[in-house]
Amino acid sequence: MAQLLMMNLSSVSSSFLVPNTITTNRVSKVSIRSSNTSIRKCVATSSTEKTGYKTGVSRNANMAKLQAGYLFPEIARRRAAHMLKYPDAEVIRLGIGDTTEPIPEVITSAMAMKSHALSTLEGYSGYGAEQGDKQVRAALASSFYADLGIEESDIFVSDGAKCDISRLQLLFGSNVTIAVQDPSYPYVMLKLEKPLATEGVKHISSFDLMSSSKRGCWFGHDSMLTGQAYVDSSVIMGQTGQFQNDVEKYGNIEYMRCSPENDFFPDLSKVSRTDVIYFCSPNNPTGSAATREQLTRLVQFAKKNGSIIVYDSAYAMYMSDDNPRSIFEIPGAREVAIETSSFSKYAGFTGVRLGWTVVPKELLFSDGFPVAKDFNRIVCTCFNGASNIAQAGGLACLSPEGLKAMRKVIRFYQENTQIIVDTFKSLGFNVYGGTNAPYVWVHFPGRSSWDVFSEILEKTHVVTTPGSGFGPGGEGFIRVSAFGHRADVLEASKRFKQLYK
Ligand SMILES: Cc1ncc(COP(=O)(O)O)c(C=O)c1O
DSSP, X not given: OOOOBXXXXXXXXXXXXXXXXXXXXXXXXXXXXBOXXXXXXXXXXXXXXXXXXXXXXXXXXXXXXXXXXXXXXXXXHHHHHHXXXXXXXXXXXXXXXXXXXXXXXXXXXXXXXXXXXXXXXXTOOOOOOTTOOHHHHHHHHHXXXXXXXXXXXGEEEESOHHHHHHHHHHHHOTTOOEXXXXXXXXXXXXXXXXXXXXXXXXXXXXXXXXXXXXXXXXXXXXXXXXOOTTHHHHHHHTOSOOEETTTTEETTEEEEEOOGGGTTSOOGGGXXXXXXXXXXXXXXXXXXXXXXXXXXXXXXXXXXXXXXXXXXXXXXXXXXXXXXXXXXXXXTGGGTEEEEEEXXXXXXXXXTOOEEEEOOTTOBOTTSOBHHHHHHHHHHHXXXXXXXXXXXXXXXXXXXXXXXXXXXXXXXXXXXXXXXHHHHHHTTOOEEEOSSSSEEEEEOTTSOHHHHHHHHHHHHOXXXXXXXXXXXXXXXXXXXXXXXXXXXXXXXXXXHHHHHO
């Protein structure tokens, strides 16, 4: 692996007023608070030793089909370059979907108690049920699926929704066809219009970034290797064709365009039948949530085609309108849908790791075999159960006090979202999302997402996410995440107002 970083932090001069180097008629100079403490020195990782020896094992051809997961590494690289250019700038990160608020104490104290109990003879427990603790499953059923016909035995507790999505791929095997929303939760491919030859920062691979973050480097943890949940896992399983550079899509995947023109819900009359339909609502990145009527159409579409919907509801608790929180609110959904969800964004469990997947017993394969029985087999084969400490936390989350505490944290992020929405609206932008998800999807018609990303970073020192990183359908948009400290969100909004006034 090539040498990755050549950082000479001391040689870079600071700048208080950021020079206006990008031409746009909406842009003004932004004055920015400076801080000398916002950069940590980055120690370049040593490159991996190159050896001439090769094993006799051929590479999995499906792995070779994968496109580089450029989005987050590229954002991190541009941010690193920016920090070199403006070492005194106070960079604000509203690009990532990682939580920033502390976990409520009612939840951490339950985890601490469980942890201490593990040091006692009476309190010790080893392997638990692969499907999860019975009490946690029961609490999930009553908290999120009461009156929806979902029982404790339909719920599999896990180490997170992303891991469950991969286990679902194993369940389906390599012979299924899939459909995904475009844009969708981190999309695999980003075509760089202008490969960035940034001074002082050479090409950095995801692997390099991970090594750097493990060494405590400035890059830090930024979900750099995250994503590609639906698409990449199906590529790895061999369900797709090769990547087609001209259209920036994999062969054999049905991409369902979701844009303001169709109210972020695909025109199902133009969607070909697939075996599996991945559907995320409230959506990451667009922040939109499907209505009851739209979901009814989706369920009917799946039923007509004999498809299975994998419904990702990881942001359902962020919804503020009365659209469905679960696909199982739609009549007939138990015969066509699986739902996956997570404590990550509800309770700040992105690091703790706890999620769940619902596979109703009514869901059957074409030969009549229950999908849940096969999923159970997959779970028992590939997973030894979620951490008992995390599950103690999950149970606390679902207690009356825990639910109250989670709602309070969510309300905090909702207020952040509102600040961001109001800011962009006041500047005359068309703004989507925000009402039902902690993501704001801002339209910059006719402009490249990466140009807008660069403009915002250059002029305001705020990191956002370019919409095209989530798929071709995201071109012309940027995603602004509401996960951040209040002072940062307010400061970012002030800078946005100065830039686009
Ligand atoms: C839509 C969606 N689903 C799933 C996940 C991952 O959840 P988990 O942390 O439980 O793996 C994310 C994380 O950002 C997400 O945005």
